[in-house]
Amino acid sequence: MARDMTHLASAGPAALTDHVTGLLLRRRAGKVWWSVFAVALVLTGALVAGIVVLLHEGVGVWGNNMPVAWAFDITNYVWWIGIAMAGTFISAALYLTSQPWRAALARHAEAMTLFALFVSSLFPVLHLGRPYFAYWIAPYPDKMGLWPQWRSALTWDFFAIGTYVIVSVIYFFVSLVPDAAAVRDRATTRGKQVFYALLAMGWRGEAREWRVHGQLSRLLAIIAVPLVFSVHSMVALDFSEGYLPGWHSTVFPPFFVAGALFSGTAMVALLSLPLRHGYGLRDVITDDHLDKLGKLLLAAGWVVIYGYASEIFTAFYRGAPDELAVMQNRMTGSYAWTFWLTMGCNVLAIQLLWSRRLRRSPWMLGTVSALVLVGMWMERFMLIVTVLYRSGLPPAWGSFHPTVWDFVFLFGSCGLFVLLFLVFMRVLPVVSLAELRRERAP
Incomplete structure (x- = not known):
C-alpha cells in the first residue's frame, strides 16, 4: 500500500481517504508489526503476572522500604500521566x-493520551497495598455515611484522572465519528460495516451535522486545554503539599506541567x-511536521531547564541546611548518577534541535525524543528517591534497590502501551481524514 501511494501531498481528498481507509480494510499486518506485537504481548503478559503476584504477596515484592516508601510505582505513575497530558493538549x-x-x-x-491514561491509572491502585479497596476513594453513597479523605492526594488523583x-x-470519539463513516462506506464485509457503522453513529455528512460537530469539538477543546494544566498541577501537589525538603516547593505545579x-x-x-514510514504517510506527516515537533520539544525543554535552574538557585540562595x-x-550522593543522567538527556540532548537540519531528520528527532x-523517567525517580533516602534523622536513613518485579512493572507497562497502540493502528484511522480533506478540498 505504501508503494502504491507515495505522493499523497498532491493527491485529492478522495485519494487520500482511499489510501488511509485501505490501510484498515485491505492491507494486512506485515512482519514488523507482528514482531513488535509479539514482544509487546510478552511484556504485557509479564505485567499481568506481576499484578497477580502483587495481589497475592503484597507490595513487598517491590524494593520499596522505609524510608523509601515511594519508588518505581509512583515514578511510573507520574511518567505515564505526564505523557498522557500532552496528547490532548497538542490536539486541542x-x-x-x-x-x-x-x-x-x-x-x-x-490515542496516545487514552492509552497512557489507562496505563497510568493502574499504578495508584496497585501501590495502595490493598487495591481491592480502591473504590473507597470514590464518593459513593453508603449506609455508614463515610466519605473520602479530602486531604488525601489519592482522592485528588482520583478526581483529576x-x-x-x-x-x-x-x-477522541467526537473527532473519530466522520472518519468512521468514511471507513464504513468503503467496507466490503458485513462485520466491518457493522463495526464502523456503530462508531459513525448514523453520520451522513450533512451541513447541520458538520456545524454541530464543529461546535462540539471547539467546546471540548476549550475544556481540555485548562484541564491539562489543572490535572498535572494536581499531580504536582501530591509532592509539594508535603513538608519534606526538596518537595515543598511552589514551583512544582508549573514545573510538572512543563515536564508533562x-x-x-x-x-x-x-x-x-x-x-x-510504515504506512506510507511521508507526504502527510511531512518534514515540516517533524520540524514543528522539534521546535515544540525544544521550547518545552527550555521551560523544564528553567525549572531545574530555579530549583537549584532557590536551594542555594535560601541556604536552608535541609x-x-x-x-x-x-x-554527589549515592544516586547522583540519576541527576547527571537527567541533565544529559533533558538538558544537553535537546540542544541538537537548534539545528533545522537535525530537527527534520527522522533518526535524529527519534533519538532525541527517546532520550x-x-x-523524564529518570527525573521522576531522582525527585522521589533522593528526597526520601536521606530524609529525617540519620538513624532513619536508608537506600533503595529495585527488585526484578520493579522492572517487570516498568517494562510491562511500556509493553501494554505499545500493544494498545498497535491495535489502534490496525482498527482506526491513524490520521484525521475529515480535517485533511477539508484542507485539500478545492
Whole structure:
C-alpha cells in the first residue's frame, strides 16, 4: 500500500481517504508489526503476572522500604500521566489556534493520551497495598455515611484522572465519528460495516451535522486545554503539599506541567516516525511536521531547564541546611548518577534541535525524543528517591534497590502501551481524514 501511494501531498481528498481507509480494510499486518506485537504481548503478559503476584504477596515484592516508601510505582505513575497530558493538549491547543499542521498528528496524539491514561491509572491502585479497596476513594453513597479523605492526594488523583479520562474519551470519539463513516462506506464485509457503522453513529455528512460537530469539538477543546494544566498541577501537589525538603516547593505545579508537555511531545514525535514510514504517510506527516515537533520539544525543554535552574538557585540562595543537603545529595550522593543522567538527556540532548537540519531528520528527532523519555523517567525517580533516602534523622536513613518485579512493572507497562497502540493502528484511522480533506478540498 505504501508503494502504491507515495505522493499523497498532491493527491485529492478522495485519494487520500482511499489510501488511509485501505490501510484498515485491505492491507494486512506485515512482519514488523507482528514482531513488535509479539514482544509487546510478552511484556504485557509479564505485567499481568506481576499484578497477580502483587495481589497475592503484597507490595513487598517491590524494593520499596522505609524510608523509601515511594519508588518505581509512583515514578511510573507520574511518567505515564505526564505523557498522557500532552496528547490532548497538542490536539486541542492547535485546534483552537487553527493550526493546519494539526490534522496529521491529532489522531494518534489523542490515542496516545487514552492509552497512557489507562496505563497510568493502574499504578495508584496497585501501590495502595490493598487495591481491592480502591473504590473507597470514590464518593459513593453508603449506609455508614463515610466519605473520602479530602486531604488525601489519592482522592485528588482520583478526581483529576477521572475527569481527564472522561473529557479525553469524548474528545477522541467526537473527532473519530466522520472518519468512521468514511471507513464504513468503503467496507466490503458485513462485520466491518457493522463495526464502523456503530462508531459513525448514523453520520451522513450533512451541513447541520458538520456545524454541530464543529461546535462540539471547539467546546471540548476549550475544556481540555485548562484541564491539562489543572490535572498535572494536581499531580504536582501530591509532592509539594508535603513538608519534606526538596518537595515543598511552589514551583512544582508549573514545573510538572512543563515536564508533562516535554515528555508527551517526545512521545508524539516518537510515534509519528513509524506511522510515517510504515504506512506510507511521508507526504502527510511531512518534514515540516517533524520540524514543528522539534521546535515544540525544544521550547518545552527550555521551560523544564528553567525549572531545574530555579530549583537549584532557590536551594542555594535560601541556604536552608535541609534543602542544601538534599541538593548536595542529589548531585554527589549515592544516586547522583540519576541527576547527571537527567541533565544529559533533558538538558544537553535537546540542544541538537537548534539545528533545522537535525530537527527534520527522522533518526535524529527519534533519538532525541527517546532520550527525553528516558530522562523524564529518570527525573521522576531522582525527585522521589533522593528526597526520601536521606530524609529525617540519620538513624532513619536508608537506600533503595529495585527488585526484578520493579522492572517487570516498568517494562510491562511500556509493553501494554505499545500493544494498545498497535491495535489502534490496525482498527482506526491513524490520521484525521475529515480535517485533511477539508484542507485539500478545492
